[in-house]
Amino acid sequence: MALALSSEAQDLLFREARTANTFTDEPVGDEQMRAIYDLVKYAPTAMNQQPLRVLLVRGTEARERLVGLMSPGNRAKTAAAPLVAILAADLDFHEELPKVFPHFAGAKDLFADEAARARSARFNATLQVGYFILGVRAAGLAAGPMAGYDAAGIDKEFFDGDHTVLAVVNIGRPGENAWFDRLPRLAYDEVVTTV
């Protein structure tokens, strides 16, 4: 079956896109990040929560602090990438609900419980991490998402306790030998069942 999405777009976002481990020196500007955000902001979250927050690590000193908090295997590429973004969940996202979910006055009060609020923040911001990675690709750039880091250290160094890191993403144009061979994907019948 043919999808409605053009084959060029399928290739750009999914089939040809790959997690990059090396990048060229070409910088990634704020206007590119703005175009990415202004696309992916429309993708859905529960009750329009939008808990994702993005910290662009541009300063030399900030980059060094971040590199020191990455797992050893991620340090060299984090140091070398044109741009590194820390993607985090805002644990106090509910403060924005009167603005982003205005037709239901009680929305904020549903998240008074801190543990339940943190679960919702993590879930919805993680959906947005997925959208963000595809948005980087939509801009013609490559993303290198990483999960290996000292999460408590990043939360302490870069946030004031009301955000928690979900992923660190290198962003740029892919460099030489940017990726490994494509790893196997599970087949449809291994993932999808019918009842």
Added chain:
Amino acid sequence: MALALSSEAQDLLFREARTANTFTDEPVGDEQMRAIYDLVKYAPTAMNQQPLRVLLVRGTEARERLVGLMSPGNRAKTAAAPLVAILAADLDFHEELPKVFPHFAGAKDLFADEAARARSARFNATLQVGYFILGVRAAGLAAGPMAGYDAAGIDKEFFDGDHTVLAVVNIGRPGENAWFDRLPRLAYDEVVTTV
């Protein structure tokens, strides 16, 4: 700045796409679901974990069981949608690592701890929920993801304890009055900061 992704694809996946609350009667076939999966399977997960599992609820009796486990406000649309998918995380995804991450023999052993494994399963399968929603849109269909349900009840009724539900998604062609007005999105400067 212009994105590399065509404006038609931007509209299909993000700008014009909306969370649907009503659907036409047109069925959604297995070949459409296969095309969606064969696109979104390429999007990245940490260590290629791919913990998402999809249960298509097609049988009348299964649909009734699911409707009874949805929040009251979600029951009518879950009963009426052409297709309903339960998206879940496989808490034993690590059993597949020798196949999907074959170059690192110790991968499976990294996830011996049950709590750490559950966190990784939830995080990566939630990324894949985001990809799946965009994949439904890539097929020219509308998705209606829902978070309001009895999660423990669904896990018990539909899974044998080794999967946990992350979202229930109605899928089909949008019907009459399918959506509410677009809710406000946070501005770039409310979400993205630089250090």
